[in-house]
Amino acid sequence: MSTRIAFLKGHGTENDFVIVPDPENALDLSPAAVAALCDRRAGIGGDGVLHVVRSAAHPEAQGMAAEAEWFMDYRNGDGSVAEMCGNGVRVFARYLQHAGHAAEGDLAIATRAGVKTVHIAKDGDITVGMGRARLPEGDVTVTVGEHSWPARNVNMGNPHAVAFVADLAHAGDLYTAPPVSPAATYPDGVNVEFVVDRGPRHVAMRVHERGSGETRSCGTGACAVAVATARRDGTDPAVTGTPATYTVDVPGGRLVITERPDGEIEMTGPAVIVAEGEIDAEWLAHAFG
Numbered sequence: 047m048s049t050r051i052a053f054l055k056g057h058g059t060e061n062d063f064v065i066v067p068d069p070e071n072a073l074d075l076s077p078a079a080v081a082a083l084c085d086r087r088a089g090i091g092g093d094g095v096l097h098v099v100r101s102a103a104h105p106e107a108q109g110m111a112a113e114a115e116w117f118m119d120y121r122n123g124d125g126s127v128a129e130m131c132g133n134g135v136r137v138f139a140r141y142l143q144h145a146g147h148a149a150e151g152d153l154a155i156a157t158r159a160g161v162k163t164v165h166i167a168k169d170g171d172i173t174v175g176m177g178r179a180r181l182p183e184g185d186v187t188v189t190v191g192e193h194s195w196p197a198r199n200v201n202m203g204n205p206h207a208v209a210f211v212a213d214l215a216h217a218g219d220l221y222t223a224p225p226v227s228p229a230a231t232y233p234d235g236v237n238v239e240f241v242v243d244r245g246p247r248h249v250a251m252r253v254h255e256r257g258s259g260e261t262r263s264c265g266t267g268a269c270a271v272a273v274a275t276a277r278r279d280g281t282d283p284a285v286t287g288t289p290a291t292y293t294v295d296v297p298g299g300r301l302v303i304t305e306r307p308d309g310e311i312e313m314t315g316p317a318v319i320v321a322e323g324e325i326d327a328e329w330l331a332h333a334f335g
């Protein structure tokens with residue numbers, strides 16, 4: 047029998063991930079291997095992979111090792127690398143707790159968008175310090191079939207285009223990436239969110255994620271949506287001097303986003319480890335070429 051590789055399956059508001067613990071960064075997780083793991087028929091299935099590596103063992107995280115012992119090497123389901131994954135950080139923290147590497151309370155996690163502070167609460171919810179949003183000047187345009195909308199360009203470490211629509215059904219089937227123009231705005235692709243109002247400080251969204259397609263939830267996307275909505279509503283905390291908290295309903299559940307007057311954004315939501323098992327290393331090495 048060939049070597050076995052441990053994995054776990056987890057999700058945060060049904061944004062689901064294959065977790066691959068690899069403290070010494072010994073595995074060669076090629077884009078093809080990631081796509082094989084995420085394949086929902088021939089693999090384990092997931093929107094992405096959380097490769098769990100000690101920061102000191104990864105060239106992109108060594109500089110953060112003094113601050114954060116663990117590095118979330120996040121990959122999208124198509125094998126591409128993304129700067130940040132909000133739901134992924136919560137599930138990553140839950141894995142560290144599950145594996146005995148973290149307890150309730152605060153911990154720091156290294157990511158490609160810098161070190162994120164995480165709080166694991168007694169009630170099980172996890173809060174992530176997501177940092178500040180960047181909102182480059184100028185709207186972009188999102189198109190689905192006959193419909194086009196202006197959209198806010200919001201960067202949460204990764205790129206987002208946030209469009210306010212009258213009905214989430216107008217986003218269509220989201221099987222393919224909605225065209226965003228000018229395309230040059232996002233040379234490396236973009237996550238596209240569609241938003242409707244549900245009440246005061248309460249919205250609902252759908253998302254087409256770069257590298258994963260339509261997902262049931264996007265943590266960085268929910269933050270981008272909350273920030274864009276606060277600008278639309280005139281509740282920008284930097285202007286009002288008071289924090290703005292928005293409830294963001296995603297198809298897979300609910301996230302709560304608070305932006306503070308200093309621009310720092312906190313996201314709170316659930317994270318669940320569903321299963322654990324072993325992968326045949328031979329299969330992974332040859333899956334999908």
Ligand SMILES: N[C@H](CCC[C@H](N)C(=O)O)C(=O)O
Pocket residue numbers: 061122127128129130131132133134204205237255256257258263264265266267
């Ligand atoms: N697809 C995203 C990364 C994952 C984001 C999402 N799953 C989240 O929870 O933030 C991108 O390529 O920027």
